[in-house]
Amino acid sequence: MKVIIHDLGEGITFSAGKPDKDSVVVHANNQYSPCRGCFKCWLKNAGFCIMKDSLQHIGACIGQSDPLIIISRCCYGGYSSPVKAILDRAIGSSLPLFTWRGGQTHHISRYPRRKLLRVYFYGECTKFEQETAKEIVERNRLNLDYEKVEMIFLENIEQLQEAGLCTF
Amino acid sequence: MHVLILHASPKKKGGASRFFAGLFSLFLPGTRKKTVSINSRQDFQRALELFPGMDVVCFFVPLYVDGLPSHVMEFLSQAEKYCKNHSCRFRLYAVSNNGFVEGKQNRPALHMLQAWCERAGITWGGGIGIGGGVMLRVLGTVYPILIGIILLQMAVSFFSTGIVPSGLWRSFAIQIFTWLFLNSGVLFCMARLSSAIRREQVLTDQFTRVMIPSFLFIPIANIFMILSSLFQGRFLFALLKREK
Numbered sequence: 386m387k388v389i390i391h392d393l394g395e396g397i398t399f400s401a402g403k404p405d406k407d408s409v410v411v412h413a414n415n416q417y418s419p420c421r422g423c424f425k426c427w428l429k430n431a432g433f434c435i436m437k438d439s440l441q442h443i444g445a446c447i448g449q450s451d452p453l454i455i456i457s458r459c460c461y462g463g464y465s466s467p468v469k470a471i472l473d474r475a476i477g478s479s480l481p482l483f484t485w486r487g488g489q490t491h492h493i494s495r496y497p498r499r500k501l502l503r504v505y506f507y508g509e510c511t512k513f514e515q516e517t518a519k520e521i522v523e524r525n526r527l528n529l530d531y532e533k534v535e536m537i538f539l540e541n542i543e544q545l546q547e548a549g550l551c552t553f
Numbered sequence: 554m555h556v557l558i559l560h561a562s563p564k565k566k567g568g569a570s571r572f573f574a575g576l577f578s579l580f581l582p583g584t585r586k587k588t589v590s591i592n593s594r595q596d597f598q599r600a601l602e603l604f605p606g607m608d609v610v611c612f613f614v615p616l617y618v619d620g621l622p623s624h625v626m627e628f629l630s631q632a633e634k635y636c637k638n639h640s641c642r643f644r645l646y647a648v649s650n651n652g653f654v655e656g657k658q659n660r661p662a663l664h665m666l667q668a669w670c671e672r673a674g675i676t677w678g679g680g681i682g683i684g685g686g687v688m689l690r691v692l693g694t695v696y697p698i699l700i701g702i703i704l705l706q707m708a709v710s711f712f713s714t715g716i717v718p719s720g721l722w723r724s725f726a727i728q729i730f731t732w733l734f735l736n737s738g739v740l741f742c743m744a745r746l747s748s749a750i751r752r753e754q755v756l757t758d759q760f761t762r763v764m765i766p767s768f769l770f771i772p773i774a775n776i777f778m779i780l781s782s783l784f785q786g787r788f789l790f791a792l793l794k795r796e797k
Contacts, residue, residue: 469618
């Protein structure tokens with residue numbers, strides 16, 4: 386299942402690749418609560434959040450996404466707040482138990498290993514912020530348990546359109 | 554020196570960031586400290602309005618999914634605008650903690666705060682990345698209870714027999730030294746951070762952890778998670794299910 390998370394706004398449609406009936410598009414519009422850090426999705430529910438909003442089952446959605454495509458404004462070398470809220474709410478895609486992966490401790494994945502995580506960062510981004518973003522996405526790959534990661538930096542949303550990735 | 558201690562745990566109670574903020578405030582005697590929580594959007598404005606009067610801001614953040622939590626990103630975005638429109642001359646220091654044992658996993662979070670400083674026109678003072686933050690916070694609750702029980706036993710023994718058995722003194726010393734040993738990296742780094750703040754210096758980012766080897770950390774943390782799920786009324790096998 387292809388999952389696309391983006392913060393592009395209501396009037397913009399992400400259009401990379403052929404339309405697929407299994408595709409899920411998650412619009413990061415901030416119409417949901419941020420993670421409270423209660424760990425109930427690990428310790429009480431089997432992978433789903435206790436907050437009953439549109440992200441209650443986002444852990445299962447991301448846990449089964451292949452590829453997972455994230456389009457986010459680059460903010461200080463990380464994801465924008467609305468995109469990050471989605472990722473924070475999705476920690477139920479892993480188990481509360483720890484393991485050793487890539488030379489560091491990580492959580493055991495609840496779902497089988499997936500192939501591709503692709504991240505598009507757009508907006509003004511310094512070299513230092515790009516390096517930080519690269520480190521974060523590589524760590525995301527390890528934590529979310531993907532085999533491969535692809536990262537693309539674009540200066541603005543118009544470049545997404547020029548690359549045929551979205552339509553206004 | 555006016556110091557603002559900001560902690561950003563989204564939890565209403567507890568939280569490792571709050572624990573470390575409380576611990577670090579002990580390292581700043583003689584300064585004018587103010588501690589503020591930004592665990593929700595309602596707290597942002599109150600925290601921002603304190604910025605212009607501060608010499609130093611110490612930001613205590615948890616690591617969420619390899620970076621800063623979403624509510625912190627939102628706060629930073631508002632804070633960047635605020636700092637550009639007001640006279641803010643503080644230096645920002647940060648302490649980031651994560652649940653994994655390696656403190657270095659906090660490096661991207663510290664770099665994001667450094668990047669924020671560049672955009673907001675604020676001086677970056679450096680930071681500490683703490684691994685095993687949740688474990689240290691739990692130990693920070695367990696050890697005072699254990700030490701309290703021993704002190705109670707010592708008091709009972711003293712008032713009933715007039716002496717305190719040497720075994721109790723030994724137990725007391727062992728608990729104190731064990732807690733100090735497990736926290737030694739954090740205490741050392743906090744002392745360096747405190748010194749850098751007082752001398753108005755930039756601290757090279759420091760990384761530390763709970764003083765437990767990784768091969769022990771993993772089983773201990775797993776047992777803790779299993780026990781925590783039992784307290785929530787769930788056996789672990791019920792938590793291993795996958796949603797379709």
